[in-house]
Amino acid sequence: MGSTITEKILARAAGRGEVHAGDIIEAKVDLALANDITAPLAIAEFEKAGFTEVFDPARIALVPDHFTPNKDIKAAGQAKKVREFARKHGIVNYFEVGRVGIEHVLLPDAGMVAPGDVVIGADSHTCTYGAVAAFSTGVGSTDFAAAMAWGHVWLRVPETVRFVYSGTLSPWVTGKDMMLHTIGLIGVDGALYQAMEFAGEAVDGLPMDERFTMCNMAIEAGGKSGIVGFDEKTARYLESRPAGSRARTAGQVFAGDPDADYARVLEIDASAVRPTVSKPHLPSNTAAAADLADVPIDQVVIGSCTNGRLHDLRQAADVLRGKKVHPDVRCIILPGTQDVCLEAIADGTMQTLIEAGCAFSTPTCGACLGGHMGVLAEGERAVATTNRNFVGRMGHTGAEVYLASPYVAAASAVAGHVATPDDVGAVKGGPR
């Protein structure tokens, strides 16, 4: 029997000839990460268990991105615990405010993930790194604590569901729309415990940034991981990482066998996907953005680990160029990293967005999880490029979040209601 990409990666990490769905393995961890919410609990468990040494200070990343810059005194205390642990153990990849970015944008951009790697993270969106043909999955704090000590993680090898997207995308339709559409089709537990493998002509055509977005949201269908096979775009992305980084110097490329065993194969006509929105309060509650013009909004959030890359901000700028954010709307940008900010300054994206009336935040998860930098009041409604629209996710339980692409979010910011770029007369590829 042949193997899927995921099975091959996990066989390598387990030091076995082959592994198949259902096998329980102990996999070597290439990178383990946690943030300022999950790391303090992990540190407490690590120390309570009596561990005094981490397995490899260079293979652990501590990324205080959720409640930083410290949102309140308690959060400051949690961030301090992470900082002190990083110093004590010589954690190479600890990122202080000023250098920190949103973990799932920061770490791959810094070249910390190579194809064929096994990455675990105490953050559910760790599944993002599948975009570089790595296996990556979210775990809790205790699993992260165990990996810090042991350098391994136990895993049940997941079945793979292969999603094959045929055709080419219509204007203003992105990887985000494909993913929301997919979650709408299969439900929030439609890929429970499974690896979601994205393939087909439309995925081949996606830029890396949109592949990251798709893999990022695998968890919203219950998936264990998301993955896209290695191709020239992956290679070019990895080649442009910092010199000497893992992305440039390590990794192993795997491809699925033709006779690999898939739990199921779903064929999706990508050319029929429209700009898609997930209505409250589940990512699977999808509708066409064009059908929701009667939904007035108070806030727009563009950014996060899902859509906080330069490409995403450029898409927002393409819609907002020369336009103004609606007087009744606050439009908040949560850029992924400091480098994203610098690039957005260099190419004029930031100026375009600020001139349109957007507020630029420091890189932080912030409003996505109702932490800070844009919490919603009772009765308020937001369009967000983030990943979850659960009850209370962005603030009050009486608030509502509509998930969308940067194009739709930006158009909604102009219109003051859920809208598509066509609704606000945006011209794709207009003057920069």
Place this chain on the structure above:
Amino acid sequence: MIFVGTVHKYGRDVDTDVIIPARYLNTNDPDELARHAMEDIDAGFVDRVRPGDIMVATENFGCGSSREHAPVAIKSAGISVVVAASFARIFYRNAINTGLPIVVCPEAAAEVESGDRLKVDLKAGVVENLTRGRVYTAEAFPPFMQELIDRGGLLEYVKSRVGGERA
């Protein structure tokens, strides 16, 4: 282990944001987390729950964020065991790792109602509705997970694997 308690029943897709909202994640103190358990889905839960009570839900319990604060909050609030038709995978791992007993039992999850008295025999894998006189068989844990539970959790297992100099 056998638990007997009163049921608090929920539906499908109970996410970790409603189990413990992010605004309380600036701490990992179990007592403090317990004071806000289930706050965004059931504001009266914390006042109603009694030590040993049992939580029952249908599909995909604990979906969303990886926050281990969720099982910690539920356990610290006094819940002895969670019975569900299915669990989201990170919550499932976290529950085992933090010592919150969980049971997969779709039939019981479908039929049990809030206020029922339930008896859960973890070892035997039997869920009994004392109020309605129904008995259900739960799914057994895979052997490896049962071994983790028997050894006292993941970190005890890892200690035995890492050996002397790091343990």
